[in-house]
Amino acid sequence: MRSILKAALFAAAATAALTTASAAAGLSGNLKIFLDTSNPAPRATMEKMIADFQKLHPDLDIETTVIDREEYKTQIRNFLTANPPDVNTWYAANRMRPYVEAGLFEDVSDLWRERDIARNLVSTKGAMTIDGKQWGVPYTYYQWGVYYRKDIYEELGLDEPETFEEFKANCRAILDSGRACVTIGTKFLWTAGGWFDYLNMRTNGFDFHMDLAAGEVAWTDPRVRRTFMNWKDLIDMGAFIDNHQTYSWQEALPFMVNGDAVHYLMGNFAVAPLRDAGLTDDQLDFYQFPVINPNVELAEDAPTDTFHIPAKAANKEAAREFLRFVVSADVQTEINNGANLGQLPVNAKSSVDNDKFLNKGFRMLSSNSPGGVAQFWDRDAPAEMAKVSMEGFQEFMVKPGDLDRILRKLERARGRIYK
Amino acid sequence: MTTAKQQTAGAAWWRRNQQTLTPWLFLAPGVLFFLVYVIFPIFQSFGISLYEWDGLGEPEYVGLRNYGDLYWEFVDRDAFFTSLKNNLVWLALYLLAIPAGLFIALFLNQTVTGIRLYKSLFFFPFVISQVVVGLVFTWFYDPTFGLLNILLGWIGLGPVNVLGDENYVTVGIIAAGLWPQTAYCMILYLTGLNAVDPEQVEAARLDGARGRRLLWHIIIPQLRPATFIAFVVTIIGALRSFDLISIMTAGGPFGSSRVLAYYMFEVALSEYGFRMGYGAAIAVVLFFIMLCFIAYFLHSMWREEKGAR
Numbered sequence: 171m172r173s174i175l176k177a178a179l180f181a182a183a184a185t186a187a188l189t190t191a192s193a194a195a196g197l198s199g200n201l202k203i204f205l206d207t208s209n210p211a212p213r214a215t216m217e218k219m220i221a222d223f224q225k226l227h228p229d230l231d232i233e234t235t236v237i238d239r240e241e242y243k244t245q246i247r248n249f250l251t252a253n254p255p256d257v258n259t260w261y262a263a264n265r266m267r268p269y270v271e272a273g274l275f276e277d278v279s280d281l282w283r284e285r286d287i288a289r290n291l292v293s294t295k296g297a298m299t300i301d302g303k304q305w306g307v308p309y310t311y312y313q314w315g316v317y318y319r320k321d322i323y324e325e326l327g328l329d330e331p332e333t334f335e336e337f338k339a340n341c342r343a344i345l346d347s348g349r350a351c352v353t354i355g356t357k358f359l360w361t362a363g364g365w366f367d368y369l370n371m372r373t374n375g376f377d378f379h380m381d382l383a384a385g386e387v388a389w390t391d392p393r394v395r396r397t398f399m400n401w402k403d404l405i406d407m408g409a410f411i412d413n414h415q416t417y418s419w420q421e422a423l424p425f426m427v428n429g430d431a432v433h434y435l436m437g438n439f440a441v442a443p444l445r446d447a448g449l450t451d452d453q454l455d456f457y458q459f460p461v462i463n464p465n466v467e468l469a470e471d472a473p474t475d476t477f478h479i480p481a482k483a484a485n486k487e488a489a490r491e492f493l494r495f496v497v498s499a500d501v502q503t504e505i506n507n508g509a510n511l512g513q514l515p516v517n518a519k520s521s522v523d524n525d526k527f528l529n530k531g532f533r534m535l536s537s538n539s540p541g542g543v544a545q546f547w548d549r550d551a552p553a554e555m556a557k558v559s560m561e562g563f564q565e566f567m568v569k570p571g572d573l574d575r576i577l578r579k580l581e582r583a584r585g586r587i588y589k
Numbered sequence: 590m591t592t593a594k595q596q597t598a599g600a601a602w603w604r605r606n607q608q609t610l611t612p613w614l615f616l617a618p619g620v621l622f623f624l625v626y627v628i629f630p631i632f633q634s635f636g637i638s639l640y641e642w643d644g645l646g647e648p649e650y651v652g653l654r655n656y657g658d659l660y661w662e663f664v665d666r667d668a669f670f671t672s673l674k675n676n677l678v679w680l681a682l683y684l685l686a687i688p689a690g691l692f693i694a695l696f697l698n699q700t701v702t703g704i705r706l707y708k709s710l711f712f713f714p715f716v717i718s719q720v721v722v723g724l725v726f727t728w729f730y731d732p733t734f735g736l737l738n739i740l741l742g743w744i745g746l747g748p749v750n751v752l753g754d755e756n757y758v759t760v761g762i763i764a765a766g767l768w769p770q771t772a773y774c775m776i777l778y779l780t781g782l783n784a785v786d787p788e789q790v791e792a793a794r795l796d797g798a799r800g801r802r803l804l805w806h807i808i809i810p811q812l813r814p815a816t817f818i819a820f821v822v823t824i825i826g827a828l829r830s831f832d833l834i835s836i837m838t839a840g841g842p843f844g845s846s847r848v849l850a851y852y853m854f855e856v857a858l859s860e861y862g863f864r865m866g867y868g869a870a871i872a873v874v875l876f877f878i879m880l881c882f883i884a885y886f887l888h889s890m891w892r893e894e895k896g897a898r
Binding site for chain 2: 243268412416556562586
């Protein structure tokens, strides 16, 4: 019933948009869209959304190309220079810097001055800004946090921890029961970046974290070391599963599903595969990463996925209209609901789908993240530093005793990378 | 009148130089492609290696700084050192494919019913893609459900995470690479064994040579051409090892299974790689290592041809 109602609402909204759009004179010509949403559910969502846009602009000849998400990360360099589409997907913050600096993305600050966008997307404006200009629009974001097995917590009589000390106490109880405390797969490195983000933001705060990402703090700084010491507490305890360096994040899921591990620090995209593997909402729950240093404000990771217009696009007028359409409140509500992307809408006027994890995440990000919202380590730090440092995090998780050597190596890399 | 004269002159010129020109004409397409796709890119790589370039913006001339950075990475035992060291390990261990291939070829060089089936089964790993080989071995090594650890468990040895241990990982990947490479050497030796002169074997038998002596003094010398080719393909295979590393470990754990070819890809072309100049500098180093071997191969081929004449 609810979904029917929602569909009706959406249809009404679409017709409303239709009338305003047709008033703004029909668009024509070609519109080439490149997408990296190659997983089945996001792909269907995007195709549906583009079909709706097509209905609004029947004279427009839309051509959509979906590229494998991993392939896309290397192909983007080629197509932006050689064969640019009119619209393409990408990521916010430093991840777009190389293309902005090479003049390959269109400056869309004019869109951000329009009233609807200026008002409703203000929360992500910072992440879209480089050199005082905006270079794209966000279409979705998602929270990170601690996903855990509620049934095992109940079995062991544990409560959601508020502080890191409580978290460690829970871990000890879990380890005593013969399980691992945390599952993780660091083969592709970035998952370790998530742990570093949270440990560092909770130990030293958001601003320090951003300064470190910007290369303004030495890796050998005692404050950085304090973050690693907190990490070391968990490693020395044996909190993380063994052999995590050989697993991808998906290969680490079964530990959680089988009850061999209890926590997973992950983005909300982990919920879908965990549910598919048979965990019910009674077994699976979520909480905000616990407080380590009570003197710093809580800050969260919420990576934002974005749409951009290549500087060499042929039909920028239609591309801008498409961007306006993507960020409008109703489209945001629709594409981010549980049946589609299952993530959080960016537009403040959109509504969050009635899903336990989305609601919790939305509340956390909108009211309990006063320190700030980070994009994720490999989007906030420059690509090269992200790569070197995440390799260091993985090495540290396997050989915590080598911390000094690893930090010296990262410090050398810092000297080379930021000029 | 004049045109006819010119025509005859042209035809005469052609007739005179036909012998020298024809080979060049036939070579022309090959030479052209070789120049465009091999020789020219070599010099281009030299050029790029003197710049700092993210592949998008304007390249910035930095002289030999990329090579300087490589030198410091070597001194600091950083990624470049690891890659170079692993390349040497690859070169040494990959050569095991040659004796292994010879052994299997000798073993299979007999007439038994169904020998063709056995031969094709042994050749099978060379036919399947390297990606599949990599996946099969990844599962074989898997620390939780992999066959290797089950087997080790039977003889009372503890579980070992081959691909997660910096000391074992390169050897583990090379073992995977040896599987198809041995098959390749085997096929080379099988064809070589067909060409062994039966009369010489007969004569040696009459002189009382058998077993190892027969193999060492009669068979192996006759297999020299096959050995040479096996050596060439194995050396080159070892130096350009890339796909197995990419599939099995992505260079990890913490970069300890990198080789030069993979490191070059990583810095220049992977998800986080934007250093075309640095990648080109690594390529140049790899090129010089290969050049040593190529020069040796060309030299020995040249000597052989001179001997044959």
